[in-house]
Amino acid sequence: MVPAIIVCAAVTFSLRFFPVLLAHRYRDREDLQEFAALLPAGLMLILVVYTLLEADSGAQLGRLLLAAAVSVLVKLGTRNFLVGFVAGFLAYSLSGLLS
Template sequence: MIPAIIVCAAVTLSLRLFPVMLAHRFRDREDLRELAALLPAGLMLILVVYTLLEADSGVQLTRLVLAAVVSVLVNLGVKNFLLGFVAGFLAYSLSGFFF
């Protein structure tokens, strides 16, 4: 049991340490800075599209689109991701009463 814990600890440490060490090496590259700026929005877009494509029914799709629109509008208006997330969650949850 102890050897397994040691191996798991070593793997966890290396998976956290090596990316940080590599990040210092490539910090000044402009293309990586642009990628880092675009990556969160791109990943969020992929997740939203996948969620919308996997909707079970038209009602669920309507609720998901409404929540996405509300979330984007609040995020653009307030410039706060957390408030946009909460607004989208509430829009999806409360739309269940109407659809």
């Protein structure tokens, strides 16, 4: 049992240590800085499109679009991702209760 724990600990440490080591080595590259700046928005766009495409009904699609619009507008207004996320979540939840 102890050898298995040691192996798991070593793998876990390696999976966290080596990416940080590589990122530190290449952090001054301009192309990677641009990629890092665009990556969060690109991933969020992929998740939103996938969610909208997988809507079960027109009502759910409407609720999702409302939540996405509220989330984006609040985020742009407050410049705070967390506030926008919570506002979108509340809009989706409340629209489900009201419909």
